[in-house]
Amino acid sequence: MKRALVVGAGIVGAACAERLARDGFVVSVVDPRPVGSVATGAGMGHLLVMDDPPAEFALTLRSRILWDELAPTLSPSVDHAACGTLWVAADEEELAEAERKRARLAAAGVSAELLDSAGLVRLEPNLRAGLLGGLRLAEDGIVYPPAAAQWFLERAGATGERHVRSASVASVESGRATLADGRVLEADVIVLAAGLETRALVRGLPLRARKGHLVITDRHPGFCSHEIVELGYVKNAHGAALESVACNVLARPNGQVLVGSSRQFDVDDPAIDPRMLARVVARATEFLPGLARLKAIRAWTGLRAATPDGLPVIGPLPGASGVFVAAGHEGLGITASTGTAELVADLASGRRGALDPHPYRVERFAEVGHA
Amino acid sequence: MPEPRRIVVDGHAVELDPRASLASALVSSGVHALRRSVRGEPRGPVCGMGSCYECRITIDGVEHERACLRGVAGCSTVGTSAETRHVEPRSVRSLVCDVLVIGAGPAGLAAAASAARRGKRTVLVDENEGLGGQIWRADRGVESERRRDDVRAAGVELLVGTSVVMPLGERRLRLAARDATIDARFEALVLATGATELLLPFPGWTLPNVFGLGGLQALAKGGLELAGKRVVLAGSGPLLLAVAAIVEARGARVVALAEQASRANVNRFGLALTTRPAKLLQALGYARSIAALRTDAWPVEAVGGERLRALVLRTPRGNATIGCDYAGVGFGLVPNGRLAAVLGCALDGRRVRVDALQRATVPWIFAAGECTGVGGKDKALVEGAIAGASAAGDPEPAQKLARARTRELAFAERIERAFAPRAELRALARPDTIVCRCEDVTRAEIAQPGTSPDDAWRSTKLQTRAGMGACQGRVCGPALEFLDGRAARDARPPLAPVTLDALAVMPDESR
């Protein structure tokens, strides 16, 4: 019987555990903190296809297909729904971008609907007047991330023997992981899915913290129904600016509205920064003026794990056979957890799968040495 | 009664007492359910003091307002379901003072007067529209009037109906009044944020007209009509008798009075009171109710459909079902250290840790009253006087009042020991009993904690959404801490739900 050890019970680790269990591995998971309580507990839970760059497109599209396959089996607590994404254009340049996006998506067989100003308001009456149009991806979805992580772990247990150990891994080498208290766990396959902290386990792995602020409201059913994102978001997410905000508003199925989002490089203090919070809320309110009268009940922050080229790190760790890295998903780890897990499982079993592993490989960063 | 005020409730005109709180007036007029829960259950006010969020209602176009914090006089249209309307955003202003006091109960009143008398520009903030806190809300007694007069005479500036939103860094807080976002800058901060009630889940506790014990008192003080009503009071502590006296004075009939503590503990506490003449007098006022008090008795179920019809009590002689209109059930008080925690002050359990000057572990923050440990009005007054002076840079009252303070702290400890909730109360909730009222999470859904208390609370929240609703764990947090040791101490901004316009304002770095 083959054994797998997953380091980290965030959504990426949990999805890997589930996928490896389906391949017949007996999987155990170690994490010193509660399931899904770090980046996964902070994320919005939007499942979206990003059409550019190509490797991000391939990963998110494959992931969305896998989410759709899982959908009928997910537990109700995962709150999976197809809310759709509405990309909103405020100016001519963004409208042109919407058209380019549509064309790229169409070329890969993904349907997306271009909307004019009136069409936009029909779908989301609380958007301000005067927006030029937008693009709707009706099949994008939403989940409640920590419950999804828990569900993956339970499923992993259903096909193998489930172990989630409350422990911290100090170092790994081929076939073994050493815990902080000195104990050693042995496994044929080890997956490093410790989120941002994977940088402490893999020497030279160039992960940077990218902090985000979010606010959630009380239940206001009917205020909006899509994930509403300004097209400027792409510039922000992919840009290198130290600090940026973009309108990113998500309607949860229960009527709560999640308001985001900000990006700040290299800030790892989890405290709420009232200045960033103000920028996030003000930006979202520019697009949805009615937000101003909704009741905010809680604000929080989370750290995304960013890589220099914006793509996650997925693949075998050079010099340590049987050890795989699955980290660095920045703002797309909830979405990409399913595709990542499939890729890790394919690599661990030596299969050729749906994704070309090359763009995500560890050794694209020359500095990386085995921990 | 003065001219009634006509307001529109769900499209129908209703005449209400203009002096009453909206929550009290609506319940009096027969609107017992102010909202529907996530699963569609009827819910009405519980705490009467702004912490349970069960009285959320749409007021003049703003959804999820707390009806217990609003006077009838200030409302025109009220709806128990959502309604969309344009609302003017708040104006923005700044406020500079020497001492900012949060909470206008006995502790805050004493602190504000004490600081202002020492020449400090002092501002007193409270979420409630009136001054006086829990004990003196709507009270026009000699002592409370004198305390209110003191504050006015000392020149304290009042900001009522105003909530704290979040810290803006050192010595700065954002506040939200109904019409303004206020960024305050000050030299010293006094926290006098009081306590909330320990409300424990039992079958039927979510029915409208099952209130907290202090909750019923607050609603009564807010104008709930009680004449001829049958009331059951249950739970624990000196508040039981105080509430009995108040509801009887307003014409209600107390049909049962159940104290969960043992007769021996209650007697020992009574003995302790005789060493404190002022408290004894207070206790004698309750003599009539004392005779009716059953000890070793507690509620096991509330029965009803759309609202309460009867409360089942477990007594040493078996279960008794007691028909009633209203029930007040509360198991003691829990210090309210939320704001202190968000400001980075150390807590001991839920108590804000202070030294002899009432200084918290953050040097510019002082704390007084129930938030440093439950001990009643006299403790609050002494601590408030010390905290206000210390915040104004005068250490002398801390020395002069040191003995009084020690005496009050000893009293507080006796209360805590005598009325500690018994272990049997942990088993009241059945698997299908709702524990988190905001998100309708049942006892069965909340598994037994395996790891550390903080982690247990964190995973309970993440996996079940208990504690994630509007009240942010103010009710289920202390309950789960008692039930199985989860440590719910993760308050975050905003400290009270505010409309998003109050978060969209950039803090002015230059001020």
Ligand SMILES: Cc1cc2nc3c(=O)[nH]c(=O)nc-3n(C[C@H](O)[C@H](O)[C@H](O)COP(=O)(O)OP(=O)(O)OC[C@H]3O[C@@H](n4cnc5c(N)ncnc54)[C@H](O)[C@@H]3O)c2cc1C
């Ligand atoms: C504000 C914000 C909004 C977001 N919104 C979205 C969104 O809408 N859609 C989307 O797809 N993505 C979103 N994301 C991104 C997403 O949340 C992350 O990419 C994803 O959660 C990463 O998951 P993970 O499992 O890699 O990391 P984590 O969830 O951080 O999990 C890592 C785990 O590893 C554990 N660990 C760390 N060190 C060790 C060790 N030494 N030994 C053992 N265990 C260890 C940690 O305790 C943790 O539980 C958002 C992120 C933020 C911050």
Ligand SMILES: Cc1cc2nc3c(=O)[nH]c(=O)nc-3n(C[C@H](O)[C@H](O)[C@H](O)COP(=O)(O)OP(=O)(O)OC[C@H]3O[C@@H](n4cnc5c(N)ncnc54)[C@H](O)[C@@H]3O)c2cc1C
């Ligand atoms: C429900 C209840 C009923 C009680 N009834 C009695 C009684 O009948 N007799 C008795 O002797 N004792 C009673 N007590 C005990 C009572 O708390 C003390 O006797 C005394 O009132 C304590 O004074 P305090 O100033 O510490 O707190 P409180 O009187 O509780 O005052 C705290 C004040 O702070 C305000 N506040 C808290 N947080 C914020 C915030 N973030 N922003 C703005 N304002 C805020 C609250 O609105 C409140 O007005 C009761 C306590 C409670 C909780």
Ligand code: FES
């Ligand atoms: S009754 Fe209004 S908040 Fe509890």
